[in-house]
Structures are given as C-alpha cells and as structure tokens.
Amino acid sequence: MSSSPPPKRRKEVESAISSLQNDTKIILLDIEGTTTPITFVADVLFPYIRENVAEYLDVHWKEEPCQQDIEALRLQAESDKAAEGVVSIPDLCDKECDEKTMKDAVVKSVLWLMDNDRKVTALKQLQGHMWQEAYGSKLKGDLYEDVVPCIKRWKTEGKDVCIYSSGSVHAQKLLFGNSVEGDILPLLSGHYDTKIGAKVEKDSYTQIAEDLQVEPGEILFLTDVTREARPAKEAGLKSAIVVRPGNKALSQEEKSEFDILESFKELWPEWEDQSDEQEDDK
Known part of the structure; x- marks a missing residue:
C-alpha cells in the first residue's frame, strides 16, 4: 500500500480546513492522485x-x-x-x-x-x-493509507461518500472492489464518470448535485487538479486540493486560491494532533 503520512500542519490553517465539513452531506472524491497514486x-x-x-x-x-x-x-x-x-x-x-x-x-x-x-x-x-x-488476479487497486479510515469516519458521521472520475463507473467499481484493503464498495454511495459531463465543466457538478438531491454547498469535492476544483467551486460546491507524493506541483496562485490537504485526516484537526503526538512518542 502506498504511504502518505499526515504532515504537521500550521494551526492557523486547521480551522479553515476543518470548516470545509460544516453542513456537508456528501464527500465527492476524485481517484487518480487523490485516493490512488498517479503511479498506479x-x-x-x-x-x-x-x-x-x-x-x-x-x-x-x-x-x-x-x-x-x-x-x-x-x-x-x-x-x-x-x-x-x-x-x-x-x-x-x-x-x-x-x-x-x-x-x-x-x-x-x-x-x-x-x-x-x-x-x-x-x-x-x-x-x-x-x-x-x-482485477483480482493480476491487479489490486492501490489506495493511500488514509483513504479507508477516513471514508469509515465520514460514514459514521452520517456523510455519504461518492466517486467522480474520468474513468468509467465500471472501472471505478473494479478498483474499489478489488483494492489492497479488500472490497470497499459497501462504503461508497455513488459513482460518476464522464457520462454526466467532463470534470472541467461547471454543469457536471450541478448535475451531480441534482442527482444526489442536495444543495451544491452541501458537497465537498476533493481532487488533485485545480482545473476540476475551479468549476466545482463555480457550481457552488466546496472544493479542496489534495497534494500527494508524485502529484503535479501547484503554483503559488493555485495554493492561495484553494485549501490544501496532504491527507484526508487533516479535515479533523484532533486526529492530526493525535497522529503528531504518537509520532513524537516514538
């Protein structure tokens, strides 16, 4: 499994990042560079x-x-x-x-x-x-270490987790159904691909919100690509950029435009603090 240890984040940005989950009902996840290494x-x-x-x-x-x-x-x-x-x-x-x-x-x-x-x-x-x-014989879907624990936590908090990827829904289900963590499809509530629209188009995110029967502002979209986060934000969704090892470097302008995560766990500052304490005790 790919490792992406949670970083020590500055306290002044923790509040803004954790507030992304306020009034959020749906977590919408990209795959490549977000849940799964680009290298895979x-x-x-x-x-x-x-x-x-x-x-x-x-x-x-x-x-x-x-x-x-x-x-x-x-x-x-x-x-x-x-x-x-x-x-x-x-x-x-x-x-x-x-x-x-x-x-x-x-x-x-x-x-x-x-x-x-x-x-x-x-x-x-x-x-x-x-x-x-x-899949199942020659291939296993790779996931970052924080993905499954965070999806489980979202579920316990009453949030639904959905996937939006350029890869077909069929391919998405193969990856998550045959992952290094086993079959995690029961943890996911929905899948979207380019049939609903391109990820760089505002209307695609509007259509997803309508399909999920929630307000756009009740969706948090996590992706590694600003060209996707921007139209999502324009459609009214909350968006944040996930920075993983091997992902394309962000410009200073992009860093100032979006909230940045290096691990899903950063959405819960107390979880990050516990991780830091455990690291310090070693």
Whole structure:
C-alpha cells in the first residue's frame, strides 16, 4: 500500500480546513492522485491496456460487449477525424475489410486516444472491460493509507461518500472492489464518470448535485487538479486540493486560491494532533 503520512500542519490553517465539513452531506472524491497514486494509474493500469489490447481483441472479438466497444471507438474516431494522426476504424458491416485489418485499426485507435490523453467514454468503456479480467488476479487497486479510515469516519458521521472520475463507473467499481484493503464498495454511495459531463465543466457538478438531491454547498469535492476544483467551486460546491507524493506541483496562485490537504485526516484537526503526538512518542 502506498504511504502518505499526515504532515504537521500550521494551526492557523486547521480551522479553515476543518470548516470545509460544516453542513456537508456528501464527500465527492476524485481517484487518480487523490485516493490512488498517479503511479498506479500511469505505471500499472495504462501499460496493462497498451500491452494487452491486441490479445484482448483476439480473444473477445466476436463477443457482444467487445463489438459494442469497437463500435463506440469507431464513432469516436469519426468524431475526431479532423484531428492530426487520428486512426479511423472501418465499419463492422464492411465486408471488404478483413478482421486483421480491422483489429489493427482498433489497436492503433486505442493507442492514439491514450497518447493524446483523451478521456472519452468509448476508450474508458474498453479499458473497463479489460481491467475486469485482470482485477483480482493480476491487479489490486492501490489506495493511500488514509483513504479507508477516513471514508469509515465520514460514514459514521452520517456523510455519504461518492466517486467522480474520468474513468468509467465500471472501472471505478473494479478498483474499489478489488483494492489492497479488500472490497470497499459497501462504503461508497455513488459513482460518476464522464457520462454526466467532463470534470472541467461547471454543469457536471450541478448535475451531480441534482442527482444526489442536495444543495451544491452541501458537497465537498476533493481532487488533485485545480482545473476540476475551479468549476466545482463555480457550481457552488466546496472544493479542496489534495497534494500527494508524485502529484503535479501547484503554483503559488493555485495554493492561495484553494485549501490544501496532504491527507484526508487533516479535515479533523484532533486526529492530526493525535497522529503528531504518537509520532513524537516514538
């Protein structure tokens, strides 16, 4: 499990940070760089797709879910046809195109989308199906050490914890259902992905609040990306930036714009104080 020891925070910021939970009913969590190390996604999950997509297509090509994934990717490629380097995928009904040629086009299209960091539903859908096979045997979802204890504490306080990630809901459930802490899905109350909207768009957060039937100000959104925290804040949500080892460094402007956490535990100053005392006793 990845370690992220709670830092000793200055007392003058503790009150502001802990107040983020005032009148909060929903905790909305990002995954990459927030609950889970970026390295797990970048160095484990994504390389698995790159290395195994061709074999996956060979094994599952004629199955309905795979065919649906391919059609979604074809439509995405059609939508992106003006983009430089995009790889078009022949229609599955095109009898003039042999299976190998079509498979090669799908593989190249998937790699192009990943190379260009496209967080589109068609790609996430295929990735989710591939990870489904790997989790439990080849993969375990990595989590920071503070994640599960804090989710449990939120639950005891009557708050619901939901996930909002660019990864598909299916992929989210695979990660949390097959984590290094076991199956923690029973601790989570909801999942959102790009089907509700992009994470950099204000309307996405408005839609989430409406779906959860709460006021935007009753949601606390925790993410490592200011481009996501900003539209959430504009939509009326409370937002804070989570700084984890390996995350992109924040500018001074970003640090002054948002409350900063290095551990979820910092939302409870007394928990931090206990951690500091235990550290001092060692």
